[in-house]
Amino acid sequence: MKTIFHIHKIQFLSLILLLIMASCKKEELMYEDKAGIYIDKEKFVGVRDSTSYSFAEKANTVMLDTIYIPVKISGNMSPVDRIVPLKVDENLTTALAGTHYQILETKIKANEITGRVPILIKRTADLKAKQVRLYVKIATSAEFPLQIMNTKTNNTFNGEPVGTYVPGYLIKLSDQLLKPDTWDASGSWFKLFFGTYSATKYKFIIDITGRVVWGPRARDSAESPTAAQMYIYLAKLVSALYEYEKVNGPMIDETGNQVTFPKL
Structure with missing residues (x-):
């Protein structure tokens, strides 16, 4: 009887373990099925969370320029194009849409995981006297319902990422020497x-x-x-x-x- 009870106990524990593994596998599949997208800050050189752009460093004839925001998806690739939901945080932005900048609609192409969102920036007279701020971030959408709050650096120390990036990106725009x-x-x-x-x-x-x-x-x-x-x-x-x-x-x-x- 003692031996039979021991076998039953092992079988019971094995069954519990299988159920836990099945549960975890189901959650992982659900997560993978939920697409997300984030600003890929590893693509930036130097400061990763912001940039200062000054038209004063350009020729006087330069009235327009473009800043590209690299983005990357999480989850599986899609067989169709998907629009990148890059939005402006109005609470942290002093730049005026249409006057100082324009975000051009961009899509992650089918079967691709990366893209670049062009932001058209404009040289205006007021930028000689002040600096304006444009804070962009990724919003959720029907095509990208997963909200990704923070991302880690690719560089590691003792197996752990050496830093964490905040989800948004700040562009400081002026026509002054900075x-x-x-x-x-x-x-x-x-x-x-x-x-x-x-x-x-x-x-x-x-x-x-x-x-x-x-x-x-x-x-x-x-x-x-x-x-x-x-x-x-x-x-x-x-x-x-x-x-x-x-x-x-x-x-x-x-x-x-x-x-x-x-x-x-």
Whole structure:
């Protein structure tokens, strides 16, 4: 009898385990069937949750530009196109739709998992006196009913993601000379060739080099300078600063510090 009872006990526990596994499997299938979409911040360089865009860094003839927001789905691919529900958070936005920006309708193509939403940004006179903010986020929709609140970085430490991204993305738009977001980013040529940022130094750089378009980290896009160009820029800046100091003494920036450039 003792042996029979032991067998029955094992069978009972096995049955419970099978039921638990079946329940978990059912929940996983339900989750996979529920599609979601999120802003893929791993695609951004430097700061991942926001960007500052200034028309002051562009030629005077540039009146329109486009910022692309990369997105990625969770769940299964679809045999049909699906509209990306990228929306504006009005509570966190001061930019005016139609005046400062326009979000262009975008679809995740059939049998694809990624896409890019173009946001058309516009150069207006008021941007010379103020900065406006555009905060975008993913809303739920009939095609993407799953709301994804946070995403993890791909980089890990001891098997765990090193950071978490908030779901929205902030675009700060102006026509004023602002510090590039990626000046202090890892591997930035801004930092390597020009040193510590100040508005006085940045204006001097633009005046001497004649360059207003640098790209992320001054190295990560087709419009960025080459390494050879950066060395030429640095030589011109050191020479121009020397000539300035012969006449005026040290150049002092808005923080009270002397403007200098690294010795490479």
